[in-house]
Amino acid sequence: MFQLDNKIALVTGGGSGIGKAVALTFARQGATVHVLDVSTENAGKTVEEIKAAGGNASFHICDVTKQQEVVQVFQGIGKLDILVNNAGISNIGRADTTSEEDFDRVFQVNVKGVYNCLFAAIPLMKANGGGVILNLGSVAALVGLNDRFAYSTSKGAVHAMTLSVAKDYLQDNIRCNSISPARVHTPFVDGFLAKNYPGQEEEVFQKLSKTQPIGRMAEPEEIANLILYLCSDEASFITGTDYPIDGGFVKLNS
Known part of the structure; x- marks a missing residue:
């Protein structure tokens, strides 16, 4: 179960943290993995680790906030079965203490970055007869967290994008889900x-x-295991859904 043989997957922010764990997990399950990251060093290390274990991977240095860069990378890959929108940044601040610069910076990566990857990936998936998209949300979009105004708002947008994409591309055999981790x-x-x-x-x-x-x-590998399931054929009946993976944070903290 949960094999990804002959699948081509792309993971943004795959050079470290959750993204790296996803890339390693996907490769172990048979996928050809494309790692997108802004760090050549981190992306290279992820790919080296995958190849050392006998997997198939390559990396692409790309800033997800720049649509032309993103489109060029995706078109160069050509065929795409799985997209994991993992790249993201955080910010500390309230509505009256978050600077305009910080607010824009968070939205450029966490919202526009996801949009740019959706914009580039969906035509490839439609041409391929379908695909799976997994967006990284956060419990910050589900409950109120102190001093996370811009970050929470950006992850709320990710949740809305997930629902929109899941609805719009049902007839194209494209599934789209999100997960909402607590602290990892x-x-x-x-x-x-x-x-x-x-x-x-x-x-x-x-x-x-x-x-x-x-x-x-959570450990990054625990998050990667849920992402693996949602991107596998075993989850073929699941779309338009967000999965909290939070050690009980949302439901048991009241």
Whole structure:
């Protein structure tokens, strides 16, 4: 089950964190994986790891906020069965403390970046007779979180885009779903703690971990396993749905 043999998959932000875990998981299950990232070093390491394990992968340096770049990369790939819109950034701030520059920056990556990839991928999938799109949402779009105004708003847009695409392309055999993770232990988290809480990293890490009722953060591989299912043929009856993967955060925190 959950094999992706003969499938061509593209993962944005595949150089680290959740995206890297997805790329590795897809390759292990037989897919040819295209890793998109802005970091040559990170993307290259992901591809090297996949090839060392006997998988098939290549990387493309691409800024998802630039539509022409995105379209060129996708057209160069040609055939596409699976798109995972994972690339994203976060921001700390409230409505009255978030600068216009930061608000625009978050939306350029988290909203326009997803749109650009949808714009480029859907014609390829239509020509291919169908495909699967998986968008990375967040629990921030489902519940109120402190100091996450721009990020929460951007992920709400991702959820809406997921529903729109799922509805519009039913007749083209294109499925589109999203997942909404709570906190995941990625290099981003470690960097955030080092920058904002020097000397208190472990203490704050434990505090953040315990905001999930299950008592810990998710590992990237756990998120990748859900994405694998939703992108596999075993999930062929699922579209237009968001899946929280949150250690009980949304339903059990009240």
